[in-house]
Amino acid sequence: MTNERRVLVHPDKEALAASVAARFLTKTIDILDDLGAANIALTGGTMGIAVLEAVNGSPARDTIDWSKVHFWWGDERFVEKSSEERNERQAREALLDHLPVPPENIHPFPASDEIPDIEEAASVYAAELQAFAPEGQAFPKFDITFLGVGPDGHIASLFPDRAGIRETEATVIVERESPKPPPQRLSLTRPVLNASDRIWLVLSGSDKASALGLALAGASYTEVPVAGAKGRKRTVFFVDKDAAVDVPENLIAPSY
Numbered sequence: 001m002t003n004e005r006r007v008l009v010h011p012d013k014e015a016l017a018a019s020v021a022a023r024f025l026t027k028t029i030d031i032l033d034d035l036g037a038a039n040i041a042l043t044g045g046t047m048g049i050a051v052l053e054a055v056n057g058s059p060a061r062d063t064i065d066w067s068k069v070h071f072w073w074g075d076e077r078f079v080e081k082s083s084e085e086r087n088e089r090q091a092r093e094a095l096l097d098h099l100p101v102p103p104e105n106i107h108p109f110p111a112s113d114e115i116p117d118i119e120e121a122a123s124v125y126a127a128e129l130q131a132f133a134p135e136g137q138a139f140p141k142f143d144i145t146f147l148g149v150g151p152d153g154h155i156a157s158l159f160p161d162r163a164g165i166r167e168t169e170a171t172v173i174v175e176r177e178s179p180k181p182p183p184q185r186l187s188l189t190r191p192v193l194n195a196s197d198r199i200w201l202v203l204s205g206s207d208k209a210s211a212l213g214l215a216l217a218g219a220s221y222t223e224v225p226v227a228g229a230k231g232r233k234r235t236v237f238f239v240d241k242d243a244a245v246d247v248p249e250n251l252i253a254p255s256y
């Protein structure tokens with residue numbers, strides 16, 4: 001199988017979440033068989049959380065040795081730890097709090113009431129990435145990185161024409177004026193995201209169609225950040241029919 005970007009189309013959001021959840025569970029089993037451990041980067045957003053809820057509801061959920069899985073995030077809203085807006089809180093409620101994952105395997109970004117200075121919070125997460133990195137590397141190799149996509153084509157908290165999407169040296173950036181509320185966010189940078197073996201983008205709804213179509217048609221990633229998402233081995237767009245209306249026919253994988 002080539003590393004060409006693939007688009008898998010599903011009839012609706014529910015089928016999309018269920019399909020991605022099933023694929024996540026089987027792929028994680030394969031990764032654990034191959035490597036003995038897995039690093040997964042989660043995303044915020046309604047589709048990202050819907051996938052986690054579907055994983056939690058799967059009968060196959062408990063076939064995995066979750067003690068070997070580490071969970072990270074691609075981005076986080078810089079709000080209080082208990083805020084309902086936090087990606088970590090939403091992921092814990094959707095899945096993580098229902099799994100026998102050792103607490104030390106869950107790596108959330110710092111919250112604003114833990115480290116009030118957002119620049120320091122970014123440095124703390126960069127240090128956490130470094131602490132779990134292979135020798136000589138600055139961050140772990142993520143086996144699967146989930147990304148949602150905004151109507152403007154943003155991924156994680158990397159937004160069009162903002163400094164964050166252009167950053168190639170730092171592993172974590174600060175976004176202070178996110179066009180998507182809340183305004184203050186922390187995000188992994190594109191090089192870190194793209195060092196993932198697999199990037200799985202999950203998007204639904206007609207409001208995503210334009211960004212997806214532009215990205216697949218070769219738009220600049222500084223203008224349409226999702227255009228710059230490319231895993232080392234696989235880049236798969238899991239979409240519903242509404243989000244797929246502008247996708248070139250030749251990129252749509254046969255439905256299965």
Ligand SMILES: O=C(O)[C@H](O)[C@@H](O)[C@H](O)[C@H](O)COP(=O)(O)O
Pocket residue numbers: 043044045046047048075076077087147148149150154155156157180203
């Ligand atoms: O913290 C966040 O808000 C997410 O990381 C963000 O990148 C999200 O994934 C997209 O905005 C898509 O969100 P929806 O799936 O809700 O459209």
